[in-house]
Amino acid sequence: xxxxxxxxxxxxxxxxxxxxxxxxxxxxxxxxxxxxxxxxxxxxxxxxxxxxxxxxxxxxxxxxxxxxxxxxxxxxxxxxxxxxxxxxxxxxxxxxxxxxxxxxxxxxxxxxxxxxxxxxxxxxxxxxxxxxxxxxxxxxxxxxxxxxxxxxxxxxxxxxxxxxxxxxxxxxxxxxxxxxxxxxxxxxxxxxxxxxxxxxxxxxxxxxxxxxxxxxxxxxxxxxxxxxxxxxxxxxxxxxxxxxxxxxxxxxxxxxxxxxxxxxxxxxxxxxxxxxxxxxxxxxxxxxxxxxxxxxxxxxxxxxxxxxxxxxxxxxxxxxxxxxxxxxxxxxxxxxxxxxxxxxxxxxxxxxxxxxxxxxxxxxxxxxxxxxxxxxxxxxxxxxxxxxxxxxxxxxxxxxxxxxxxxxxxxxxxxxxxxxxxxxxxxxxxxxxxxxxxxxxxxxxxxxxxxxxxxxxxxxxxxxxxxxxxxxxxxxxxxxxxxxxxxxxxxxxxxxxxxxxxxxxxxxxxxxxxxxxxxxxxxxxxxxxxxxxxxxxxxxxxxxxxxxxxxxxxxxxxxxxxxxxxxxxxxxxxxxxxxxxxxxxxxxxxxxxxxxxxx
RNA sequence: GGCCCGGUAGUUCAAUGGAUAGAAUAGGAGUUUCCUAAACUCUAGAUACAAGUUCGAUUCUUGUCCGGGCUACCA
Numbered sequence: 001x002x003x004x005x006x007x008x009x010x011x012x013x014x015x016x017x018x019x020x021x022x023x024x025x026x027x028x029x030x031x032x033x034x035x036x037x038x039x040x041x042x043x044x045x046x047x048x049x050x051x052x053x054x055x056x057x058x059x060x061x062x063x064x065x066x067x068x069x070x071x072x073x074x075x076x077x078x079x080x081x082x083x084x085x086x087x088x089x090x091x092x093x094x095x096x097x098x099x100x101x102x103x104x105x106x107x108x109x110x111x112x113x114x115x116x117x118x119x120x121x122x123x124x125x126x127x128x129x130x131x132x133x134x135x136x137x138x139x140x141x142x143x144x145x146x147x148x149x150x151x152x153x154x155x156x157x158x159x160x161x162x163x164x165x166x167x168x169x170x171x172x173x174x175x176x177x178x179x180x181x182x183x184x185x186x187x188x189x190x191x192x193x194x195x196x197x198x199x200x201x202x203x204x205x206x207x208x209x210x211x212x213x214x215x216x217x218x219x220x221x222x223x224x225x226x227x228x229x230x231x232x233x234x235x236x237x238x239x240x241x242x243x244x245x246x247x248x249x250x251x252x253x254x255x256x257x258x259x260x261x262x263x264x265x266x267x268x269x270x271x272x273x274x275x276x277x278x279x280x281x282x283x284x285x286x287x288x289x290x291x292x293x294x295x296x297x298x299x300x301x302x303x304x305x306x307x308x309x310x311x312x313x314x315x316x317x318x319x320x321x322x323x324x325x326x327x328x329x330x331x332x333x334x335x336x337x338x339x340x341x342x343x344x345x346x347x348x349x350x351x352x353x354x355x356x357x358x359x360x361x362x363x364x365x366x367x368x369x370x371x372x373x374x375x376x377x378x379x380x381x382x383x384x385x386x387x388x389x390x391x392x393x394x395x396x397x398x399x400x401x402x403x404x405x406x407x408x409x410x411x412x413x414x415x416x417x418x419x420x421x422x423x424x425x426x427x428x429x430x431x432x433x434x435x436x437x438x439x440x441x442x443x444x445x446x447x448x449x450x451x452x453x454x455x456x457x458x459x460x461x462x463x464x465x466x467x468x469x470x471x472x473x474x475x476x477x478x479x480x481x482x483x484x485x486x487x488x489x490x491x492x493x494x495x496x497x498x499x500x501x502x503x504x505x506x507x508x509x510x511x512x513x514x515x516x517x518x519x520x521x522x523x524x525x526x527x528x529x530x531x532x533x534x535x536x537x538x539x540x541x542x543x544x545x546x547x548x549x550x551x552x553x554x555x556x557x558x559x560x561x562x563x564x565x566x567x568x569x570x571x572x573x574x575x576x577x578x579x580x581x582x583x584x585x586x587x588x589x590x591x592x593x594x595x596x597x598x599x
Numbered sequence: 600g601g602c603c604c605g606g607u608a609g610u611u612c613a614a615u616g617g618a619u620a621g622a623a624u625a626g627g628a629g630u631u632u633c634c635u636a637a638a639c640u641c642u643a644g645a646u647a648c649a650a651g652u653u654c655g656a657u658u659c660u661u662g663u664c665c666g667g668g669c670u671a672c673c674a
Contacts, residue, residue, distance in 0.1 A: 027615090035618060045617055047654060083654085084618065125674085165674055279674090306672070315602070316670090323672045330674050359603060360669045386604080387668085394667095423637060441637095453612065457605070458667070469637065471623040472612075479637050487634050531615085543613065546622080557630095557639045599637080 014067040040086030057083040094519040098575040108526040110152035118156040119145040121353035126258040127167040128196035132403035141353040142271040143538035146590040151533040160277040169236040174202035191257025285336025342376040349379040356384040386458030413442035444593045448474035452542040480549035481595040484581040514555040545587045
């Protein structure tokens with residue numbers, strides 16, 4: 001149990017003893033870290049109890065404080081400052097805490113339990129390569145999955161590939177028209193980029209045909225429907241749905257190219273999936289659910305035969321579920337897929353990492369399932385995140401302002417190389433080690449940059465200046481970690497040392513503020529990890545890791561480890577930095593960020 | 600029009616209803632005979648506006664203003 005939780009329990013216990021008549025409502029006990037300008041380590045806020053217990057802050061503070069000193073072994077003293085009870089934690093608490101946990105590479109994790117959750121993320125279309133906006137989704141989904149795992153949940157990471165539809169047909173048509181049989185091999189291109197290029201070519205040709213028709217006097221909206229290339233694409237989609245062998249073959253070939261490209265990108269991004277769903281398998285699902293809904297009277301049929309649900313009670317509109325011709329729409333297949341997921345894995349919960357422009361869609365999806373009485377409805381959670389925008393606004397493929405994901409990775413790694421060389425830190429590395437280091441630094445910076453912000457907030461990305469390797473970055477944390485490793489190497493102390501070595505440590509001298517603060521921050525890690533899981537928020541891990549690295553740097557500057565004042569101090573500080581490194585590694589690893597031992 | 604989300608230093612981000620609103624970066628001033636200066640120390644700078652609830656509001660409620668998203672028989 002974390003110290004803050006222990007203090008909360010102790011306070012609860014004290015209040016029960018001191019005021020047996022009064023019931024203290026849950027949640028009224030607030031325990032905070034003491035502000036640096038006051039003496040003490042943790043603070044209990046007294047205000048909420050004053051009215052309830054009809055007492056004064058000084059009186060209550062003294063009662064509580066004395067009770068703690070008498071009944072627990074946690075504190076050495078307390079101060080009362082205007083309604084706040086500031087508690088000073090016994091130094092030996094920190095040393096024994098470190099001795100108990102420094103050797104545990106899983107510090108902060110929770111035991112496994114049988115809560116099954118699926119995290120669906122990435123879910124790309126197969127008509128174009130991944131871009132910068134997708135990266136936020138991918139890192140977020142991966143990190144949330146890992147964070148939930150560390151909290152003991154059974155996680156299935158899933159990718160639902162949108163592999164069919166008119167957009168894919170557009171690429172196929174353009175390829176047929178213009179490619180002359182070109183393949184990724186013949187052009188020496190990544191397959192996803194090749195297919196994306198023909199998607200762009202389609203749009204160019206389409207635009208040209210429309211403006212041609214307009215100049216011949218056709219109305220623009222009519223021209224948009226009548227352009228031959230668009231009609232070809234629609235015809236191709238019909239053939240696909242009719243299982244035309246030739247169309248299917250081309251579709252399989254081109255999708256195959258895209259998957260090869262995606263797999264390279266995913267591997268480089270360091271993310272993985274336990275389950276792949278393909279829309280070509282799932283797009284017909286959902287119709288049976290609709291039929292059942294009709295039988296139950298939850299849905300209704302209009303005169304033309306189309307099927308609807310009325311959500312006006314919930315402040316929403318009526319929503320179409322089946323067209324008049326009986327074909328399904330987007331949300332119909334989502335209903336089916338939602339149920340499929342729960343059946344496949346007996347899930348308790350199903351997370352969808354999807355951009356916030358689909359908030360309404362996801363709300364409707366959940367609501368419909370609820371109205372249909374599907375048990376999976378309650379487990380559905382939309383992990384909504386804000387768009388990544390450029391200073392000039394949204395990225396638009398039509399305007400060519402999309403930042404390609406592969407390019408972005410290359411640029412970051414190049415930046416890492418440049419900065420490392422500039423700082424003259426390449427000595428003592430082989431070329432192979434250097435390349436690995438640049439990748440670690442570049443990818444780390446990219447991931448941290450996208451994860452450090454609260455997911456639900458939209459973020460602005462300025463390709464020219466946004467990404468820095470100084471300040472609130474992964475590099476800062478990586479550097480602190482490398483420094484620790486360097487010290488440990490020189491001290492002949494392995495990263496995961498023998499736990500018997502430090503067992504005899506007893507403090508005879510008071511801890512310096514920088515030492516104590518570092519231990520205090522480390523001790524909070526389990527509660528940070530828990531909160532990050534509850535809120536599905538990896539930015540908590542980033543903020544925390546940065547704070548920890550920052551405190552380490554201050555400590556490092558002020559106190560020497562190798563030349564500590566005496567052996568006792570040296571032992572304590574070694575424990576401190578071993579655990580600092582271990583927690584940093586753990587926290588960043590959950591975000592997919594690696595920390596080098598040397599940089 | 601309706602619904603949803605956001606508005607905090609010049610900029611990018613923090614702050615379970617708690618003390619004098621924290622960082623980073625850009626700006627100013629310093630630190631290297633000593634474990635990695637990709638670091639450290641000091642300095643200056645912000646809650647859009649107005650009411651309300653509260654001992655206490657960046658946080659909760661309402662209204663106004665600004666920005667974004669959604670509101671398809673597209674996926």
